[in-house]
Amino acid sequence: MSVRALWFTEGRLHVIDQRELPKRTRIRHLRRVEEVADAIRTLTVRGAPAIGVAAAFGMVLASRERGWTPDRAARLLRSTRPTAYDLFVGIETVRAAWARGEDPGRAAMAYRDQVVDECHEIGEAGAPLFLRRPRVLTHCNAGALATVEWGTSLAPLRVAKSRGAPIFVWVDETRPLLQGSRLTAWELLQEEIPHAVIADNAAGHFMRRGEIDAVIVGADRIVSNGDFANKIGTYEKAVLAHENHIPFYVAAPWTTFDVQRRSGASIPVEERSADEVRHFAGASVAPAKSPVRNPAFDVTPARYVTAYITPGGVATPARVGALARRHGLANGLTR
Amino acid sequence: MSVRALWFTEGRLHVIDQRELPKRTRIRHLRRVEEVADAIRTLTVRGAPAIGVAAAFGMVLASRERGWTPDRAARLLRSTRPTAYDLFVGIETVRAAWARGEDPGRAAMAYRDQVVDECHEIGEAGAPLFLRRPRVLTHCNAGALATVEWGTSLAPLRVAKSRGAPIFVWVDETRPLLQGSRLTAWELLQEEIPHAVIADNAAGHFMRRGEIDAVIVGADRIVSNGDFANKIGTYEKAVLAHENHIPFYVAAPWTTFDVQRRSGASIPVEERSADEVRHFAGASVAPAKSPVRNPAFDVTPARYVTAYITPGGVATPARVGALARRHGLANGLTR
Numbered sequence: 001m002s003v004r005a006l007w008f009t010e011g012r013l014h015v016i017d018q019r020e021l022p023k024r025t026r027i028r029h030l031r032r033v034e035e036v037a038d039a040i041r042t043l044t045v046r047g048a049p050a051i052g053v054a055a056a057f058g059m060v061l062a063s064r065e066r067g068w069t070p071d072r073a074a075r076l077l078r079s080t081r082p083t084a085y086d087l088f089v090g091i092e093t094v095r096a097a098w099a100r101g102e103d104p105g106r107a108a109m110a111y112r113d114q115v116v117d118e119c120h121e122i123g124e125a126g127a128p129l130f131l132r133r134p135r136v137l138t139h140c141n142a143g144a145l146a147t148v149e150w151g152t153s154l155a156p157l158r159v160a161k162s163r164g165a166p167i168f169v170w171v172d173e174t175r176p177l178l179q180g181s182r183l184t185a186w187e188l189l190q191e192e193i194p195h196a197v198i199a200d201n202a203a204g205h206f207m208r209r210g211e212i213d214a215v216i217v218g219a220d221r222i223v224s225n226g227d228f229a230n231k232i233g234t235y236e237k238a239v240l241a242h243e244n245h246i247p248f249y250v251a252a253p254w255t256t257f258d259v260q261r262r263s264g265a266s267i268p269v270e271e272r273s274a275d276e277v278r279h280f281a282g283a284s285v286a287p288a289k290s291p292v293r294n295p296a297f298d299v300t301p302a303r304y305v306t307a308y309i310t311p312g313g314v315a316t317p318a319r320v321g322a323l324a325r326r327h328g329l330a331n332g333l334t335r
Numbered sequence: 336m337s338v339r340a341l342w343f344t345e346g347r348l349h350v351i352d353q354r355e356l357p358k359r360t361r362i363r364h365l366r367r368v369e370e371v372a373d374a375i376r377t378l379t380v381r382g383a384p385a386i387g388v389a390a391a392f393g394m395v396l397a398s399r400e401r402g403w404t405p406d407r408a409a410r411l412l413r414s415t416r417p418t419a420y421d422l423f424v425g426i427e428t429v430r431a432a433w434a435r436g437e438d439p440g441r442a443a444m445a446y447r448d449q450v451v452d453e454c455h456e457i458g459e460a461g462a463p464l465f466l467r468r469p470r471v472l473t474h475c476n477a478g479a480l481a482t483v484e485w486g487t488s489l490a491p492l493r494v495a496k497s498r499g500a501p502i503f504v505w506v507d508e509t510r511p512l513l514q515g516s517r518l519t520a521w522e523l524l525q526e527e528i529p530h531a532v533i534a535d536n537a538a539g540h541f542m543r544r545g546e547i548d549a550v551i552v553g554a555d556r557i558v559s560n561g562d563f564a565n566k567i568g569t570y571e572k573a574v575l576a577h578e579n580h581i582p583f584y585v586a587a588p589w590t591t592f593d594v595q596r597r598s599g600a601s602i603p604v605e606e607r608s609a610d611e612v613r614h615f616a617g618a619s620v621a622p623a624k625s626p627v628r629n630p631a632f633d634v635t636p637a638r639y640v641t642a643y644i645t646p647g648g649v650a651t652p653a654r655v656g657a658l659a660r661r662h663g664l665a666n667g668l669t670r
Contacts, residue, residue: 173621286513
């Protein structure tokens with residue numbers, strides 16, 4: 001079993017504080033929707049599928065507090081982060097149920113179960129791709145911590161390993177917030193999956209030397225032509241994989257698909273605080289007066305993607321939009 | 336005037352301790368060849384041209400101590416780092432003079448003056464390339480700190496700015512040791528050159544958005560077909576520049592050219608300690624048990640280089656080997 005990023009019991013949302021890993025495994029107990037919004041904004045909980053589920057439970061907490069309407073709670077939670085589509089799907093799923101007079105708790109549980117099931121389906125669908133390409137680079141964290149459990153990009157690797165493939169994961173450290181070295185490496189250690197952490201700068205070097213067989217990443221938003229947003233640096237790895245004739249895979253549940261949007265050019269990209277770059281684990285690493293640019297995501301054009309690993313199977317860029325529509329995603333936020 | 340990385344007076348080599356920048360400007364005063372070897376090994380002094388000059392003065396210190404022969408001192412200094420060619424040229428230049436009975440101090444001074452002059456020639460040769468392409472990405476530090484003064488990659492930008500070009504430098508932070516955010520940003524601040532520090536992961540994003548007009552880097556070793564070694568991550572930037580139709584320039588003095596070697600495949604690439612990736616400023620940023628790979632350099636094939644900016648002018652990959660030979664480099668280490 002993989003770790004769990006969050007769970008809901010006794011009227012509280014419990015989340016592993018991902019800012020403190022790998023040093024400390026501290027659980028935060030959230031009782032109010034504003035605490036959930038804050039946890040999402042501060043990256044206490046992060047990863048597109050996980051923040052969708054956290055926000056769904058945030059809606060549940062709002063429905064049990066005084067003074068919140070479905071629309072007002074949704075507005076608060078939507079304002080936390082702009083790029084991950086799952087966030088908006090999770091909020092809308094519970095908002096619609098609540099507004100219809102249904103039980104928000106039941107809607108959120110169903111939403112969570114669906115995300116968890118889809119991660120397992122991604123694992124099954126993707127595993128065959130890695131049986132003969134076992135040395136796999138990943139960027140950021142799209143493991144259990146990003147997705148409640150099991151993961152998106154790590155799911156096929158977990159399944160391939162369980163089938164005897166000699167999986168070895170190259171872990172990009174993923175500056176500025178080090179989700180690779182802090183979170184992915186920590187997950188892989190828990191499950192004894194062989195791996196090595198590298199500076200983001202070193203991935204191309206190992207690709208060129210023939211030491212990387214494939215690349216797999218998660219996604220924050222995939223639009224209907226296959227363009228997708230993911231953690232800053234993903235575009236660089238996609239171009240390098242293409243140049244080195246290495247397959248590049250994107251793994252995501254249906255909640256990540258924004259099929260109403262036709263190309264990646266219009267995906268909103270969050271810019272975060274300069275201090276994330278100026279400081280490194282609490283220490284100052286750049287002159288305080290030097291300006292900084294800190295986009296949290298980039299958009300990778302579909303032409304660099306070999307295939308998408310979805311709960312409905314593996315699809316090429318030309319077919320992924322149609323596949324998503326067939327799975328009932330024609331109307332964007334409704335599932 | 337730009338800053339100076341090192342100077343030799345009163346029988347001592349004085350170097351700015353580059354490990355402590357930008358927090359503190361501390362000068363180390365080295366009296367013995369073993370101290371110089373240690374300063375090179377620990378990156379107290381770094382940058383290919385600068386370590387060549389430091390090693391040349393290390394030979395001078397050895398010649399004034401008891402117990403050293405030219406060969407023994409050269410052996411010690413050669414063992415410090417394997418990739419930068421300038422190191423071996425600097426050592427050999429003074430070793431040969433000492434062995435011939437000439438004054439090692441005079442040989443080292445001449446070597447240093449030549450490197451400084453060549454950096455100014457690089458500035459003049461390269462400046463016209465940036466007058467209409469003023470938004471320039473650089474990786475690592477190839478400024479004054481890396482080259483005694485003026486720099487290689489920063490030299491053409493300094494000259495272009497003095498001629499009125501609206502130079503803006505995108506500074507890759509350059510993990511693991513952050514020579515970009517710590518050193519290049521510091522130099523640019525001293526001289527009031529507009530710039531922004533970015534995570535290495537963000538360079539491709541800004542290239543794709545059309546915000547970067549050109550890329551310029553220094554080099555640790557350039558071989559006769561134009562392949563070159565430089566700080567890890569350089570290869571990634573070169574591929575991304577190529578993919579985005581952005582010119583990619585390499586600036587270096589003649590001491591960086593290893594013309595006896597025919598391709599980059601045989602350049603020795605230093606792997607450094609895992610702790611450079613696992614820790615920063617005393618803080619752990621990855622699980623202690625996670626394995627790490629930490630190559631300090633990569634090798635970029637000549638086909639990604641638009642042109643080399645040398646003291647003898649600007650040359651394409653097809654011509655740079657011949658140009659280097661014309662400048663008297665046919666015999667490798669002799670100048």
